[in-house]
Amino acid sequence: MHELSLCERLLDLLQEESRRHAFHRVTRIRLAVGRFACVDPDALRFAFDVVRRDTLAEGAAVDIDQPPGLVWCEDCAREREVPTRIAPCPACGSLRLTPRGGDDLTLVELEVA
Numbered sequence: 861m862h863e864l865s866l867c868e869r870l871l872d873l874l875q876e877e878s879r880r881h882a883f884h885r886v887t888r889i890r891l892a893v894g895r896f897a898c899v900d901p902d903a904l905r906f907a908f909d910v911v912r913r914d915t916l917a918e919g920a921a922v923d924i925d926q927p928p929g930l931v932w933c934e935d936c937a938r939e940r941e942v943p944t945r946i947a948p949c950p951a952c953g954s955l956r957l958t959p960r961g962g963d964d965l966t967l968v969e970l971e972v973a
């Protein structure tokens with residue numbers, strides 16, 4: 861399961877941060893999951909609930925943002941936002957698009973105690 865390995869990486873990251881900044885408890889985390897990441901936010905939440913049991917992130921509130929995917933449109937010669945990887949350019953309908961990010965999971969904000 862894709863989401864599970866993402867959550868394990870996220871937990872590693874949180875543990876690293878807790879060592880570096882000397883905190884013991886995470887109270888809130890805000891994540892951004894790109895629209896191209898093929899991650900279902902509900903599945904991600906579920907996987908995170910499993911992975912974080914008995915860890916510093918147990919009980920933390922989790923917010924998940926889904927920023928739009930960015931593509932470069934060859935025909936407009938401009939960067940455009942699209943809702944999915946297979947969507948055409950919203951301005952000219954072109955399919956000659958090159959993805960520019962939007963395919964990763966980022967930790968945006970962390971509240972700790």
Ligand SMILES: [Zn+2]
Pocket residue numbers: 933934935936937949950951952953954
């Ligand atoms: Zn275009």
